[in-house]
Amino acid sequence: MTAEAVALGMEPATPAKYDRRHGRYRVLLSARLHSPLGASTAVLLDISEGGALVSCPAPIAQGTHVVLTRGHMQVHGRVARVEGRRLGVEFDAPIDSRLVADVVTPIARWAN
Template sequence: MGVGSRGCDTARAEPRMAVALAAELRTESGSTSCRLVDLSRGGACLEIDSPVLRGREIVLHRGAMQAKGVVVWLRGGRCGVRFDKPIRATDLLVQISQSRKSQPRAVSGGANSLSPSS
């Protein structure tokens, strides 16, 4: 399996969409906050602070989305999760939309931009 530029595994059945969203990762031993780095209908790459074991069954929660799966790889504070069954396409689109709304937008120069006075 290859590793992409973001440190996430690149060998997968479906393309993943880059996101930047807070989520919750639950295991049989408890729950921890995490950050969704990328997401597809079949899995996700997560940034995690608390270690989780490869092969561990998990439930990923983000808003109304809930996905059961298994940790398939670990690397440098990130893990890859394969979902037991694909999430609904509408759930995927909602998460992508929310991620884009939370990203700061660049301000371009124009008539209303501030410029230093001489």
């Protein structure tokens, strides 16, 4: 966890069964997921510098390139795993921890 995250009081979600390079932060936020099939509403369930877990009503296959947007955040990635409506998105390149901190606001952290 970065010093910034500690200063903001952010607590990472426990990386239960997946090998993680970055600590994940549980959130429950609306987002948009853009894929070759079009744009869809989504719920951002967790986020880190390297990826995110989203819930999406539209079925999107593993390996599909997507763009996740939330506010001013726009991140390109690919669907690394599919578990029902939950999609594990691996970002093409890690995002800055300050961008994660912008997304993980004190209001969004109520679920942690």
